[in-house]
Every structure is written in structure tokens, then in C-alpha cells.
Amino acid sequence: MTDLVTVVIPTYNRPTFVLRAIRSALNQTYAAVEIVVVSDGPDAATAAAVRSLSSPNVLFVELPQKEGAAAARNFGINKARGRWIALLDDDDEWMPSKVEEQMQVAVQHAVHVPIVACQAFVNRGISQVVWPTRPPREGEDLGEYIFCRSGIRQGAGLVTTSMLLASKELFLQIPFDPSVKRHQDTDWILRATTTGKGRLLWIWKPLLLFNLEVGRPSISRSMTAAPSLQWAKGNPLLTKKAYGYFLATQVAPRIRLRGNVRLTLSVVHDFLTKSFVSLRTIFMFLAFLFTSPRVRYWLLKKV
Secondary structure, three states, rough: OOEEEEEEEEEEEOOHHHHHHHHHHOOOOOEEEEEEEEEEOOOOHHHHHOOOOOOOOOOEEOOOOOOOOHHHHHHHHHHHOOEEEEEEOOOOOOOOOHHHHHHHHHOOOOOOOEEEEEEEEEOOOOEEEOOOOOOOOOOOOHHHHOOOOOOOOOOOOOOOHOOOOOHHHHHHHHHOOOOOOOOOHHHHHHHHHHOOEEEEEEEEEEEEEEEEOOOOOOOOOOOOOOHHHHHHHOOOOOOHHHHHHHHHHHHHOOOOOOOOOHHHOOOOOHHHHOOOHHHHHHHHHHHHHOOOHHHHHHHHOOO
């Protein structure tokens, strides 16, 4: 008997995007799929759009008030009938064979708690690339894999929610943390592979279209440092090396120097005293701190 896979899609006020995501889930070659769309608060437009599909495989539910994407995912996971959960953000799309290929790995691999990921076509708005560019090395710390870059280019290591398929049991054991406003995907995968004893397995093939379009408003892409600092400061999931690269590449670019002297000095102090400092991280920290978003956007088009 084929195991049922529940696709959980959190959304809010983006009916056009979520319909595109749902259709990519409905078009999977794996037959036993149900889709739970969770609106992060009342949203009449999205409710009408989803129900217009009239598909018995699509369930639409709403949170009574906005609580964030983490709470919406947890709610959808609890509603799931499937033994397996595949996560899909409302602005992303899957290739037709994604679930089928991931399920083959999940049920055939001799791993007690598998978490199956894949590469992604990453739409940056100005270009399309394939990330991650390499799998984690044997014994490599996962936080270091995600955050430690060899240069200014990103994408060598990437784990994002729309890549992931794992058991409902694991998601119930290790739920998403609603207090985490940014880096929810990284926070979950690091906790799941440590306290949850999950093992990350890769299909080295792009089975996801990850729409990381430059300029689209969201908490994860906003130019404010606070959510990143709140997650990373004192976080035992990050090694000193990962923390140094995190401050350089995730926090420094979001600091506006004018009017933020105290914040800047605090971050510089943490970078110098609480992280593993190298010439490379110093260069990245200063480069991201002292270049404007406009300059970084120009460089992004060049690389």
C-alpha cells in the first residue's frame, strides 16, 4: 500500500502565488497526495481562490488570527492524515517527480529518521541558479554547511522548507518554533538533526523552483537585523565558526549604520569575542557592513 503524503502550505493574502504552489503539488507523479493549505489568519480572497479548485485532495483551513508561518505549518501538520509530510511555501513550486523521488529515498534508505532534501532552481529575479552547489561533507557541521561561505557568493549550502520531506512523527516531535521569525527552516533542520536524531539525505537533482526574487517583501528578506540577532545570539545550535559567518553575511548586511551606532558596536563586539574570526570572515563582515543594498544588488547581477 502506498503511503499517503500530506503537503502543508502556509499562506496569507497571496492567492495567486498559493494557487501556483497548489497546482505544482496536484501535478505530482506520486498519486497518494493530500494538500493542507493553512491561512495564517482569516483571508477571504485566498479561501475563495483555493476552494475554486474544487479538488477533494485539497483542504483549506484558517488560523483564527495571524500567528506566523511556523504556527501555520504546525497547525497543518496536526491536521495531516499522511504518515509523511512535505513542506511547500506558497511562493515556491515543485517539479512533477519531487514527491515520488523523495519517497523512494525515504522508504528505501536504511535510516531510522530520514529527512529528504533536494537541490533547487533558485529564481533570484535577475537570474536563475541551482543551489546548493555541493552536499555537506562527511562529518561537516550542518550550521557551518549552511552559513560558512568560501566567497561573497551564496548558495554553496542551502536547506529551505520547500525542499523537505520527513515523517509526521518527526514534525510532531520537533515542531516549528513560532517565536522564530526568521531562519525558521535552518532552526528546524538543526534541531531535527540533533535532538530529533534525524539524518539529512539528499537527492542531488533540482526538484524545486525556489522563488527568491529580489525585492519581494517578507520578514526573511527584510532589511532589519533584529530577527536574525534574536535567533542567533547565544544559540547552542551554532558553532563559533557558523556564528561568525552568520554575523558577517546575515546580520551585517541588515545594519543601517546611520543612527545604529549602539547596535553596530554590539554586533562588532560579538563578532570579535564570541565567534571564530578569520581573515575571510573579517573581509566579509566589513564588505557587507559598509556596502549599500544598491551596491550588493549590482554585484549580485554580476555573479
